[in-house]
Amino acid sequence: MERLRLCWLRQHRSCSRAASLARAAAVVALRQPTLPSNPLIKALFSFQVWVSNTKITKCAEMLAGKxxxxxxxxxxxxxxxxxxxxxxxxxxxxxxxxxxxxxxxxxxxxxxxxxxxxxxxxxxxxxxxxxxxxxxxxxxxxxxxxxxxxxxxxxxxxxxxxxxxxxxxxxxxxxxxxxxxxxxxxxxxxxxxxxxxxxxxxxxxxxxxxxxxxxxxxxx
Structure with missing residues (x-):
């Protein structure tokens, strides 16, 4: 049971960190209209775009055929x-x-x-x-x-x-x-x-x- 609890905590922290990274990328995107040159910020920006496109794809899949x-x-x-x-x-x-x-x-x-x-x-x-x-x-x-x-x-x-x-x-x-x-x-x-x-x-x-x-x- 303790092992399961620790595993859940790790996943929760990972998801929270991913959400924080996405928010940071969004701020960068607003301040800098072109794709940033810094490798870390560039990765954050790409992650934010991936999350956004994934949501759009899920919504499109749901509405298809309705x-x-x-x-x-x-x-x-x-x-x-x-x-x-x-x-x-x-x-x-x-x-x-x-x-x-x-x-x-x-x-x-x-x-x-x-x-x-x-x-x-x-x-x-x-x-x-x-x-x-x-x-x-x-x-x-x-x-x-x-x-x-x-x-x-x-x-x-x-x-x-x-x-x-x-x-x-x-x-x-x-x-x-x-x-x-x-x-x-x-x-x-x-x-x-x-x-x-x-x-x-x-x-x-x-x-x-x-x-x-x-x-x-x-x-x-």
């Missing part, structure tokens, strides 16, 4: 470590906001439990075309593409319902359109959203070239 990149990763005053941590927490967030709804296009599909009449109007069920699209607007309006066979041109509004228990934990959270069955909110591994009930489901379309989306501030 359907949505959180907008809060663009906060200019946040450190790379805090940006990395906030991105992970936001990717696991299941409390949806109006920004999440409005920033994305949504694919609409019926489930097997829906009546056959409605499923026959769904081109993705008949394999005659892509899923239908739905859109959420900041004013609470909900719309579809023109000539959508299911839509029918009726007026639609949406509401996000969130209730809390006595300890502040979320007890119930769902999205409801008009007075139709509520849709529970879930998140997939690629950070995309799904709204679903027993009759139909909505899936957020990957952002592509849209850029970062969602709320600017953390919503855990």
């Amino acid at each position: 359907a949505h990149i959180p907008l809060l990763t663009m906060i200019p005053t946040a450190s790379r470590l805090s940006t990395y941590s906030m991105a992970i927490m936001d990717g696991k967030r299941t409390r949806i906001t109006k920004e999440d709804l409005c920033d994305h296009d949504w694919e609409f599909r019926f489930t097997i439990a829906a009546p056959e009449y409605w499923r026959n109007l769904d081109p993705s069920w008949k394999h005659t075309g892509p899923p239908m699209r739905r859109y959420f607007h900041p004013d609470g309006y909900h719309s579809a593409d023109p000539h959508d066979a299911v839509w029918g041109g009726h007026e639609c509004t949406y509401t996000i319902i969130t209730s809390f228990a006595g300890d502040g934990q979320i007890r119930d959270h769902y999205v409801r359109i008009n007075r139709w069955p509520p849709m529970k909110v879930s998140r997939k591994e690629d950070w995309s959203w799904e709204l679903s009930n027993h009759l139909y489901r909505y899936n957020s379309v990957p952002d592509g070239n849209k850029g970062c989306t969602g709320p600017l501030f953390p919503v855990w």
Whole structure:
């Protein structure tokens, strides 16, 4: 046990010294725009650059293949470590906001439990075309593409319902359109959203070239 304790102390001191060296290199870099000639300072500077590039690489690896990149990763005053941590927490967030709804296009599909009449109007069920699209607007309006066979041109509004228990934990959270069955909110591994009930489901379309989306501030 004593040997393990000594080993831990050595590793801790090494990490602390490495962090101190990195800070020293950062100071040198700020004071001297060109690469320093002193071998020791040059090594410190290179170490700082390696640490910085490693963080950038880790963040890029994490975001690769994600359907949505959180907008809060663009906060200019946040450190790379805090940006990395906030991105992970936001990717696991299941409390949806109006920004999440409005920033994305949504694919609409019926489930097997829906009546056959409605499923026959769904081109993705008949394999005659892509899923239908739905859109959420900041004013609470909900719309579809023109000539959508299911839509029918009726007026639609949406509401996000969130209730809390006595300890502040979320007890119930769902999205409801008009007075139709509520849709529970879930998140997939690629950070995309799904709204679903027993009759139909909505899936957020990957952002592509849209850029970062969602709320600017953390919503855990």
